[in-house]
Amino acid sequence: MKRLTLLRHAKSDWLDRSLRDFDRPLNARGLKGAKAMGYYAAEKKMVFDAVVASPAVRVTETIDHFETAYGQTLHPDWDRRIYLASSVTLIDVLRGVNDSANHVLMVGHNPGLEDLVFDLVPDDGSSPLRDVVEEKFPTAALAIMDLSIDSWAKLDNRTAKLIEVTRPRDLDPELGPQDDD
Known part of the structure; x- marks a missing residue:
């Protein structure tokens, strides 16, 4: 059994239109x-x-501030393939994770992370939390899945059970939807 936690980067700044x-x-x-x-x-x-x-700036900054509050350094493997990746690419990245890792945190972007949940978690009514992700997987949201695999190389569609979805607004109402969402 493996566990995968997805963290979408936090809300980014659009003020400087000159930035890539x-x-x-x-x-x-x-x-x-x-x-x-x-x-x-x-x-x-x-x-x-x-x-x-x-390695996108909004992800590196999300991890920096997450680590400060978490109280531990995470030592991420920065993988350019994750930047704006499809679910298929994200699965390929995860298949390359060393099997000594039982709990992996992946930090990235939508729509790839959201689509990864949809691909890994069966749409058979067994996971009511899937509906929460379908409604919206907002910035800084966490999704935790248990995977019925013993090796990351065996990761495939419909191998996960979604056990938790936590959005920033679940922790602090001020972090809920606003006009700019």
């Missing part, structure tokens, strides 16, 4: 959301054996 998409930083709300999720992970005593992440 890859270089966009977090805005103030994003900083607060990333920290809220880090505190939550610490409170729940989540332990990650491996972290794979997009």
Whole structure:
């Protein structure tokens, strides 16, 4: 059994239109959301054996602020393939994770992360949380899945059970939807 936690990058800043998409930083709300999720992970005593992440600025800043609140350094493997990747590409990245890692944190972008949930979790009514992700997988949201595999190389569609979805607004109503969402 393996566990996969997905963390979508926190809310990014669109003020400087001269920046490439890859270089966009977090805005103030994003900083607060990333920290809220880090505190939550610490409170729940989540332990990650491996972290794979997009090297985009908004992801690196999400991890920095998550780590501050989490109280531990994550030492991510930065993988450019995760930047704006499809679910298929994300599965390929995960298949390359060392089998000594039982709990992997993947930090990246939508729509790829959301689509990964849809591909890994069967749409057979066995996971009511899938509907939460279908409604919206907002910035800084966490999705935790248990995978019925013993090797990351065996990761495939419909091998996961979605056990938790936590959005920033679940932890702090001020981090809920606003006009700019």
